[in-house]
Amino acid sequence: MSHRELIRDAFASKTPLNIQGGGSKGFLQPAPVPAKTLHTTDLTGILDYQPEELFVRARAGTRLQEIEKLLRQKQQMLPFDPPRFSPAATLGGSIASGLSGPSRPWWGAARDFVLGCVLINGRGERLRFGGEVIKNVAGYDVSRLQCGAWGTLGLLEEISIKTLPAPEEEITLELELDESDALEKIREWNRQPLPLCGAVWHQGLLRIRLSGNAAAVAQGRLRIGGERSGNTGFWEQLKEHRLDFFHSAKPLWRISLPRDCPAMKLPGEILVDWGGAQRWLLSDSSMEVLSQIAANAGGHASPFHPNRPVPLDPGLMRLHQRLKNAFDPAGILNPGRLFP
Amino acid sequence: MSLTPELGSALKDILPDDGLILEPEMLRAYECDGLTAKRGLPLAVALPRTGKQVQAVVRLCHEHRLPIVPRGAGTGLSGGAQPLSNGLVLSLARMQRILEINPDNLSARVQPGVRNLAVSDAARAHGLYYAPDPSSQIACTIGGNVAENSGGVHCLKYGLTVHNILQLQLVTAEGELLEIGSNALDSPGYDLLALLTGSEGLLGIITEVTVKLLPIPPAARVMLAAFDSVEQAGQAVGAIIAAGIVPAGLEMMDNRSLRAAEDFVHAGYPVDAAAILLCEMDGTQTEVHEQLERVERILLRYGCSSMRASDSEEERTRIWAGRKAAFPAVGRISPDYYCMDGTIPRHRLPEVLSRIEAMSGKYSLNVANVFHAGDGNLHPLILYDASKPGELARAEKFGGEILALCVEVGGTITGEHGVGSEKIDQMCVQFHSMELQQFHAIKKAFDETALFNPGKAIPTLHRCAELGAMHVHNGELPFPDLERF
Numbered sequence: 107m108s109h110r111e112l113i114r115d116a117f118a119s120k121t122p123l124n125i126q127g128g129g130s131k132g133f134l135q136p137a138p139v140p141a142k143t144l145h146t147t148d149l150t151g152i153l154d155y156q157p158e159e160l161f162v163r164a165r166a167g168t169r170l171q172e173i174e175k176l177l178r179q180k181q182q183m184l185p186f187d188p189p190r191f192s193p194a195a196t197l198g199g200s201i202a203s204g205l206s207g208p209s210r211p212w213w214g215a216a217r218d219f220v221l222g223c224v225l226i227n228g229r230g231e232r233l234r235f236g237g238e239v240i241k242n243v244a245g246y247d248v249s250r251l252q253c254g255a256w257g258t259l260g261l262l263e264e265i266s267i268k269t270l271p272a273p274e275e276e277i278t279l280e281l282e283l284d285e286s287d288a289l290e291k292i293r294e295w296n297r298q299p300l301p302l303c304g305a306v307w308h309q310g311l312l313r314i315r316l317s318g319n320a321a322a323v324a325q326g327r328l329r330i331g332g333e334r335s336g337n338t339g340f341w342e343q344l345k346e347h348r349l350d351f352f353h354s355a356k357p358l359w360r361i362s363l364p365r366d367c368p369a370m371k372l373p374g375e376i377l378v379d380w381g382g383a384q385r386w387l388l389s390d391s392s393m394e395v396l397s398q399i400a401a402n403a404g405g406h407a408s409p410f411h412p413n414r415p416v417p418l419d420p421g422l423m424r425l426h427q428r429l430k431n432a433f434d435p436a437g438i439l440n441p442g443r444l445f446p
Numbered sequence: 447m448s449l450t451p452e453l454g455s456a457l458k459d460i461l462p463d464d465g466l467i468l469e470p471e472m473l474r475a476y477e478c479d480g481l482t483a484k485r486g487l488p489l490a491v492a493l494p495r496t497g498k499q500v501q502a503v504v505r506l507c508h509e510h511r512l513p514i515v516p517r518g519a520g521t522g523l524s525g526g527a528q529p530l531s532n533g534l535v536l537s538l539a540r541m542q543r544i545l546e547i548n549p550d551n552l553s554a555r556v557q558p559g560v561r562n563l564a565v566s567d568a569a570r571a572h573g574l575y576y577a578p579d580p581s582s583q584i585a586c587t588i589g590g591n592v593a594e595n596s597g598g599v600h601c602l603k604y605g606l607t608v609h610n611i612l613q614l615q616l617v618t619a620e621g622e623l624l625e626i627g628s629n630a631l632d633s634p635g636y637d638l639l640a641l642l643t644g645s646e647g648l649l650g651i652i653t654e655v656t657v658k659l660l661p662i663p664p665a666a667r668v669m670l671a672a673f674d675s676v677e678q679a680g681q682a683v684g685a686i687i688a689a690g691i692v693p694a695g696l697e698m699m700d701n702r703s704l705r706a707a708e709d710f711v712h713a714g715y716p717v718d719a720a721a722i723l724l725c726e727m728d729g730t731q732t733e734v735h736e737q738l739e740r741v742e743r744i745l746l747r748y749g750c751s752s753m754r755a756s757d758s759e760e761e762r763t764r765i766w767a768g769r770k771a772a773f774p775a776v777g778r779i780s781p782d783y784y785c786m787d788g789t790i791p792r793h794r795l796p797e798v799l800s801r802i803e804a805m806s807g808k809y810s811l812n813v814a815n816v817f818h819a820g821d822g823n824l825h826p827l828i829l830y831d832a833s834k835p836g837e838l839a840r841a842e843k844f845g846g847e848i849l850a851l852c853v854e855v856g857g858t859i860t861g862e863h864g865v866g867s868e869k870i871d872q873m874c875v876q877f878h879s880m881e882l883q884q885f886h887a888i889k890k891a892f893d894e895t896a897l898f899n900p901g902k903a904i905p906t907l908h909r910c911a912e913l914g915a916m917h918v919h920n921g922e923l924p925f926p927d928l929e930r931f
C-alpha cells in the first residue's frame with residue numbers, strides 16, 4: 107500500500123499514525139501516544155539536482171548524508187547545515203524538525219531554503235506546493251509551514267531545497283574572553299560586513315568561524331584578531347552535539363534569544379551558540395522556570411530531551427488547532443507531538 | 447450599495463476627524479491599485495492611525511459581515527487592493543512610524559505604512575539597511591511587502607521579504623491581536639510568519655512588523671555586458687552561478703527593452719546588443735575586485751561582445767537607472783503595455799524566449815523582455831494599443847499563454863507580483879482542486895466568515911471547473927470576464 111492509501115485508511119478509521127523517518131530526532135519529542143508507525147525510510151532517492159539552478163529535489167526518506175555528499179561533489183551545500191544526530195537522519199526529518207546548525211544567524215534557517223514539497227495531508231490527499239524556482243508567490247506558502255511542524259500537518263513525500271555554493275575558505279579564530287565581553291564583541295562584529303558563520307562561547311573561550319570568499323575571510327581575520335585554531339572538527343562536533351558539554355546526565359535545554367541579549371544568569375551550565383541567540387543549558391530546572399527566564403529576555407526555552415511540548419499563548423494555540431484541523435481533521439498525524 | 451447610517455456612525459466613532467472617507471469623489475483615489483484596469487469604488491475607506499483603531503474596525507466589520515480589503519500604498523500590480531463594491535478599504539498608510547531601530551539586534555520595528563526605503567534611510571546611520579528592494583521601494587509600504595512577499599533585484603543573494611522579517615503583529619478576523627514570531631530567531635509552534643508572508647491580505651491585518659537589518663556592504667560594482675544573442679547571455683548567467691558566484695544582482699534585458707531604457711535615461715547601454723546582462727557584486731573592495739575578474743573571464747568565454755564595470759558610485763547608479771526605469775521606458779514606446787510576472791527554471795530561458803517570440807508573431811503584438819535572470823523571474827511586457835479594437839483581448843490571450851508556458855516548463859504564474867484579482871484564473875492552471883481546497887481550508891482556519899479580501903488570490907473550485915471545461919474546448923486559456931488595462 108502506498109503512503110497515501112495508508113493515510114486515507116487511517117483517516118477513515120481514525121487510527122493515529124506516528125510518522126517516522128530515520129528516527130534520529132525522536133528523542134526530541136514527548137513519548138508519542140500509542141499509534142501505528144508509518145515509516146518514510148522507503149521513500150528514498152534524489153529526484154533532481156541541478157547545481158546551476160541552485161536546487162535539489164529528493165524524496166523525504168533520503169538520507170541527509172547522501173544529499174550532502176552529492177552536493178559536495180559539485181562544491182555546493184545545504185546552507186542551514188542541519189544536525190543529523192545519527193547517520194540515519196533523513197531530509198524529511200530535518201525539515202519536519204526545522205533544526206539548523208551553527209551558521210543559522212548569518213546564513214539562515216531550514217525554513218529559509220525550502221522551495222517546495224509534496225505533502226500527503228491527514229485526509230490522504232497528495233498535494234504539491236511551491237516548486238524548484240526561488241521566486242514563487244502563487245498560493246499560501248505551505249511548504250515552509252512544514253518546517254518545525256513535526257509532521258503534524260502532513261507526511262512530507264518530496265522536498266525541494268535551495269542549495270548554495272560552498273564557501274571558498276573557512277577558518278576558526280579563538281579568543282579568550284569572559285561571557286559578557288564575548289557577547290559584547292559579537293554584537294559589535296554582527297553590525298559589520300564580516301563573513302561570520304559561527305560564534306560560540308564556552309568556559310572562557312570564544313570561537314569565531316569565518317567563511318566565504320578568501321579575501322573577505324583574510325580581512326575578517328585581521329578585524330577580529332585572536333588565534334587561528336587547528337581544531338577544524340569543532341563545528342561538526344557542536345552541530346552534532348558530540349562535544350563533551352553535551353555528554354551530561356542533566357537534561358539539555360535550548361534557549362532561543364534575541365541576538366543582542368547580553369550575558370545572563372541561567373540555572374546550570376551553558377554553552378553560547380549562534381552568537382548568543384541560542385544558548386544550550388544543562389539544568390534540572392522546570393520548564394516553567396526556564397520559560398519565564400527566557401520570556402523575560404524576549405525569547406523562549408524548549409526542552410532538548412523527551413518532555414511535553416512548549417505551551418503557546420491561548421490565542422495562538424486556538425489558531426494552531428484550527429490550522430491543524432485544516433490539514434488533519436481527524437487528528438491522526440503524530441498526535442501529541444506539537445500539542446499537549 | 448451604501449453603508450447603513452448606524453454602521454457609518456459607528457465607524458466614525460472609531461475613526462474621528464478625517465479617519466473615514468465616505469464621499470464618492472474622495473473614494474476615487476482608492477478605486478484601484480497598480481493594476482489600473484480593474485477599478486471600483488468601495489463603500490468607505492478607513493484610515494486608522496493606531497493598532498487599537500484597526501482592531502475596533504475589524505471587530506465592527508466582523509460583527510456586521512462587512513468585507514475588508516487591506517491596502518498599503520496601492521503600488522501592487524495584481525489588484526490585491528482592488529476595492530469591493532460591498533466592502534471597506536482599510537488603508538494602513540497613516541500608520542507610518544518607525545517605532546524602534548535596534549542596531550544590536552539588527553532589527554527595526556515599524557508600523558505597516560512605513561515605506562520600504564524609509565527603513566533603510568533610518569538604518570543608514572548605524573551602517574545597516576533593509577535588503578528587499580522592490581522597484582517601487584520609494585513608495586511601497588512594509589505591510590504591503592509582507593502581504594505580497596516582495597522581492598527585488600537583490601533577492602538572489604539576500605532573499606525575499608519572508609527571509610527578512612522577525613515578527614508580525616496581526617489582527618485576526620475576530621479582532622484579536624496576536625504576536626507572530628519574536629525578536630529571537632525562532633518561536634515555538636508552526637511557522638506562521640512564513641504562512642502569513644505573501645498571503646495577500648487574506649489571513650489577517652498586519653499592524654506592526656519587525657524587519658531584519660544587514661550591514662551595508664563596503665563596496666558594490668556592477669558589470670554591464672553585451673551579447674549578440676539572448677541564448678549566449680542566458681548561458682553566461684548559468685555559468686556564473688555554476689562557478690560558485692552568487693551575485694548581489696543579475697539582470698537581463700533584451701534589445702527592445704534596453705533600447706527603450708537607453709532612449710529614456712541614457713544609461714550608456716549598447717543599443718545594438720541583442721541582450722545585456724547587469725551583474726552586481728558586493729562585499730569588501732578586494733572581494734568585489736576578485737569576483738568581477740572571475741565574472742569577466744566567464745562572460746568572455748560565453749561570447750560577450752563588450753563589457754564595462756562601474757568605476758564609481760555614480761556610474762553604478764546610472765547603469766542601474768536604465769534597468770529600474772525599464773517599465774516606464776517601455777511605456778514611452780507603446781501606448782499600453784501589459785506586464786507579466788512568471789518564473790521559469792533559468793536553463794529553459796532560450797526556449798521560453800523563442801516561444802514567446804513565436805507567440806508575438808501569432809498575436810501580432812510586440813514584446814519587450816526584462817528578466818531577473820539570477821532567480822528566473824521573467825517580466826515580458828506585451829505592447830499593445832487599447833484604442834485599437836481587439837488589441838487588448840489579444841494582449842490578454844498572449845499573456846495567459848505566456849503564464850501557461852511558465853507552468854509547463856516547471857515554473858510559476860507569479861514570481862513576485864502576487865495573484866490578487868489579476869491571476870486568479872491562472873491559479874487553476876498551477877494547482878489542482880485538492881490543493882485549492884487546502885488553501886481554502888487554511889483561509890477558513892484564520893478567517894471563517896471570509897472577512898478579509900474575499901475573492902482574491904485563491905479561485906473557487908467552481909470557477910476553475912468552468913475554466914477547465916472551456917480550456918479543453920479551445921486548447922488555450924480564455925479570460926472572458928477579466929478586463930485588464
